[in-house]
Amino acid sequence: MKKESVSALPPGDAPISFKGYRFPPDVISYAVWLYYRFPLSLRMVEEMLAARGIELTYETVRKWSVHFGLAIAKRIRTTAPGPGDKWHLDEMVVTINGTKHWLWRAVDQHGAVLDVLVQSRRDKAAAKRLMRKLLRRFGRPRVIVTDKLRSYKAANDEIGLNVDHRQHKGLNNRAENSHEPTRVREKVMRRFKSARQLQQFTSVHGQVANLFMGCGYNRNAPQKREARVQAMATWERASCARWAA
Structure with missing residues (x-):
């Protein structure tokens, strides 16, 4: 060429x-x-x-x-085109060398991955870190959809994010389905070896999937x-x- x-x-x-x-x-x-x-x-x-x-x-x-x-x-x-204004947030557990880590993921209403963040906790501080990262990058959404984990509401209240927050497991299939390719790769790769590897892989994989x-x-x-x-x-x-x- x-x-x-x-x-x-x-x-x-x-x-x-x-x-x-x-x-x-x-x-x-x-x-x-x-x-x-x-x-x-x-x-x-x-x-x-x-x-x-x-x-x-x-x-x-x-x-x-x-x-x-x-x-x-x-x-x-x-x-990439601008993200949708409806965010679906969810977290999945990933065991690395016998230790639990949590992969926090945000997708829009079209299924495009907005961001992923690997953290060692599943609490208000972890949810707040994800929300702040999303807000810095994309601004305020119109709607946030999560499961019934209380950490999301606590984090949003502390940040002062006054948007429509819908907490219902059945409404959050978009984010839960977005975890499936990561589970497939986890099996193919015979588990992730470190939190750093998981963060690096999912950061790239999400953008390629969007494309x-x-x-x-x-x-x-x-x-x-x-x-x-x-x-x-x-x-x-x-x-x-x-x-x-």
Whole structure:
């Protein structure tokens, strides 16, 4: 593919540097895309690349996913459309080395992941930390939907967030369903090894899921093709592989 100049990038978009890496940018981008887009282990990605004649180790894939994943996710987030004004908040327990951690997640009414936050507690302080992070990034919502955990109401009262707060487990399926891909990956990866790994992975995975959300099975074939083309074009732009190749 012909190399395009960096000036082809929109103003303010700093390109990701692939300098010093043995493999070309399109291979690195493809490996990172496979890892975060599908429920694959590092070894599965290694095998898929080997089938295409690309010989590397799963440890190389891991380093690429860590180094480039967060940078790509950040670029996806900055170009994403604005979030909905109805937030669904929920938390799930993740056991790491025998210790319970809580993955707090916020999604909007369309199912797009707003943010994730790994914390060691499930109390008012943890709920308040999540709410403050969301408010700094997105401003005030119109509606907040949570389960019946009292920590949410206590945190909102302390912050002084005067919005419609609906506490009902049946209304919060949107956030609960958003946890399912993380559970699948937890099984494929044979559990997460640290809270840092969980935070890093879910931060990237959520943004990649948002990008390809329009490629769902409840759409007809032409709509899915169009959504997939647009998502892949955005991925190439975010990963900078097209400009660095």
